[in-house]
Every structure is written in C-alpha cells, then in structure tokens.
Amino acid sequence: MPTGLAIRDVRDQLFDAAERVLLRDGPSALTSRAVTTEAGCAKGVLHRHFTDFDAFLAELVLDRITRIDDQAAALRACAGTGTVADNLTQVLMDLFESVAVAIVSLVTSRDGLRARLREVRPTGVPILTDAATAIASYLTAEREIGRINADADTDTLAPTLIGAAHMLFADRQGIPPQAGDVRKIVTAVIAGAEQEPLR
Incomplete structure (x- = not known):
C-alpha cells in the first residue's frame, strides 16, 4: 500500500x-x-x-484554510453572475455553517496552537483572515466589471462582512442564523458600494 x-x-x-x-x-x-x-x-x-497535539491542531487548521482557498477561486469565478448580495450571502452561509466558528474559538483558546500557526501565518486570525481575503478578491472582480463602485474599498468591505457574520454565528448554543439574517447584513454593508456615485 x-x-x-x-x-x-x-x-x-x-x-x-x-x-x-x-x-x-x-x-x-x-x-x-x-x-x-x-x-x-x-x-x-x-x-x-504528528509531533504533538498542537502540531496536529495546526495541521487541521491549515487543512481547513486550504478548503477556503479552493472556495475563493469558485467565488471569484461567479463574479458577474447572480447578484452580489446573493453571492456574498451564500459564501458567508457556507463559511459559518461549517466548522469555521469552532476553529476560530479553538485558535483563540490555545496558546501553543497560536504559536505554531504564527510560524507559518504571521498575521491575522486563521480562517477569518483567509475568508476576508477571498471576499475582497471577489469584490475586486465585481468592481472590475462595474457591479461595485470603482472607488469601493474592497479591503475594508470584506473584513466588515466577515466580522458582522461572525457575530451572528458566534453563539454556538443559539438558533443558527438563516440566510435572510445574513443577507440583511450583506445588503447593509455593501449598499453604498453598489450604488453609482452621485456626480
């Protein structure tokens, strides 16, 4: 074998x-x-x-980040299709209905794991930072084809979307948010970015 x-x-x-x-x-x-x-x-x-349990956990987190990288390519490819709000709502639902919220809690609760991850990923919160990068890339693609304003700050919109969605999903004991709850956040965050500037 x-x-x-x-x-x-x-x-x-x-x-x-x-x-x-x-x-x-x-x-x-x-x-x-x-x-x-x-x-x-x-x-x-x-x-x-694995050399120890923190090494195992670090590999788990990095493996799940690879999945987000794969989803990022698919998200960027859907630029120009559907609506921006629907595309963002779907990607946020997919991200936060997965194990992502629990992994973020795991990373923040284990010093040894954070230290291991800092060796290979010196900045940001794993999973959330990667998801924000994927969304920023998607929004940039939408900006390039004119569905997002040319002056929209995609590098600010993306983490804003991630942070707001994370707050919705962070209560693991409560009733999970529905797509309508997530869409409400998405439309509020991107409302100005989708409008044509008044000149």
Whole structure:
C-alpha cells in the first residue's frame, strides 16, 4: 500500500474526528484522547503522524484554510453572475455553517496552537483572515466589471462582512442564523458600494 495514501487517509480520519468533537463539545473538550476515541483508533496513531497535539491542531487548521482557498477561486469565478448580495450571502452561509466558528474559538483558546500557526501565518486570525481575503478578491472582480463602485474599498468591505457574520454565528448554543439574517447584513454593508456615485 502506498505510504502517502495511508497517511492521508489517517490524517483525514483524525481531522474529521477532531471536527466532530469540536462541534459537539467545544474547544475545551478537544484532546488527543477525545480525537482518537472519536476516530476509533489507538491514541498512538495520532502521535505517529504528528509531533504533538498542537502540531496536529495546526495541521487541521491549515487543512481547513486550504478548503477556503479552493472556495475563493469558485467565488471569484461567479463574479458577474447572480447578484452580489446573493453571492456574498451564500459564501458567508457556507463559511459559518461549517466548522469555521469552532476553529476560530479553538485558535483563540490555545496558546501553543497560536504559536505554531504564527510560524507559518504571521498575521491575522486563521480562517477569518483567509475568508476576508477571498471576499475582497471577489469584490475586486465585481468592481472590475462595474457591479461595485470603482472607488469601493474592497479591503475594508470584506473584513466588515466577515466580522458582522461572525457575530451572528458566534453563539454556538443559539438558533443558527438563516440566510435572510445574513443577507440583511450583506445588503447593509455593501449598499453604498453598489450604488453609482452621485456626480
């Protein structure tokens, strides 16, 4: 059996188990034993593939960032289709209905994990910063084709959208926001950017 394939399969199994524990029980319950128990494997399996638990968690976060990078290309490709508000609403729903909010909580709660991530990503909050970059790129594409004002500050609009949506989704115990709730934020944030400047 090719070694790379086996390692990838184990990593995916452990990452998926970590996400389930994180979503169900929160960051404080995420331990190597909880992950391996959830994955149905011996505790030693995790430590054979990762130097320590923070290294495992850092790889989990970086793997999830790669997924956002893939979504960013798809989002940018939809510039000029549908409406800007609908496209942004959908990407924010997809982002925050995933494990993203829980991962942000995990990163902020573990000093060792933050230190590991700073070695490879010195600025910003992982996941949120990457999502803001993806949205800024999309808004720039929309600006280039004239659906967003030429003077719109996409680098400010994007993190504003991320921050506002994050606030909606941050309460893991409450009722999750609906698309209409997210769209209301989106339309408020981009309202001025979509209008033609008065000259």
